[in-house]
Ligand SMILES: Cc1cc2nc3c(=O)[nH]c(=O)nc-3n(C[C@H](O)[C@H](O)[C@H](O)COP(=O)(O)OP(=O)(O)OC[C@H]3O[C@@H](n4cnc5c(N)ncnc54)[C@H](O)[C@@H]3O)c2cc1C
């Protein structure tokens with residue numbers, strides 16, 4: 001169920017340069033599934049889609065980890081505990097849990113990393129083995145939640161474009177290695193579209209591959225078509241999918257990368 005809410009910020013942290021994590025107190029948002037998002041009103045009444053980095057059902061809290069890229073995220077990042085935010089959510093479809101008997105790997109880039117952390121928090125102990133997490137960034141300063149994934153028992157592999165931490169290059173090389181050694185493994189990915197296209201190509205023919213898109217959005221509720229992408233609908237015909245309501249999490253085979 002989608003709610004229009006006014007929710008208080010109860011905590012604010014700065015986990016990396018240019019990044020802020022805001023904790024919100026909200027029983028409604030705390031019912032979210034990892035991969036779902038909320039549309040938050042920012043300066044000038046513009047709504048911005050942000051996913052949840054943490055979902056704490058027991059304490060009715062969620063967190064959002066923001067990267068400041070423009071006016072909306074700058075305004076949000078400047079808000080302090082005690083401020084009330086206008087939020088619509090939870091929105092969209094989240095990830096499905098991994099099959100308990102299968103190994104799983106999470107591949108994240110940039111602000112695609114936070115919803116994957118929420119997924120490991122929710123399901124990391126439900127599977128036979130702890131997941132492998134492959135994190136990619138342009139530079140080591142942009143890596144998020146590395147210590148937090150390790151604290152949850154994940155094997156963490158890091159790549160940076162400039163080689164400042166981990167392997168130099170993209171997430172492709174460690175993902176290929178993992179896929180070779182886990183022929184029945186599942187993959188959950190979130191990040192820039194070229195990264196998701198690589199994951200889709202490398203995992204072709206496998207089942208249980210989930211890709212979360214971070215398309216630019218308008219209304220967030222399926223009405224404006226600002227977020228459409230090519231894909232296969234329920235009929236199996238090629239057409240367009242709305243990232244806000246059909247996604248943002250899709251099965252890999254639903255998407256067409258051009
Ligand atoms: C489902 C979903 C979940 C998201 N989760 C998070 C999250 O957890 N944390 C987070 O920091 N951000 C997240 N984003 C991205 C966030 O919505 C954008 O960064 C934000 O809308 C930018 O608003 P702005 O006003 O600050 O910048 P704008 O002024 O709107 O844009 C500044 C720059 O960022 C680019 N940009 C804006 N939106 C996007 C986008 N979606 N993808 C790529 N480039 C973009 C613009 O092209 C422009 O160059 C998510 C987006 C979606 C759709």
Ligand code: FES
Nearest residue numbers: 218220224225244
């Ligand atoms: S953002 Fe309006 S239809 Fe998706």
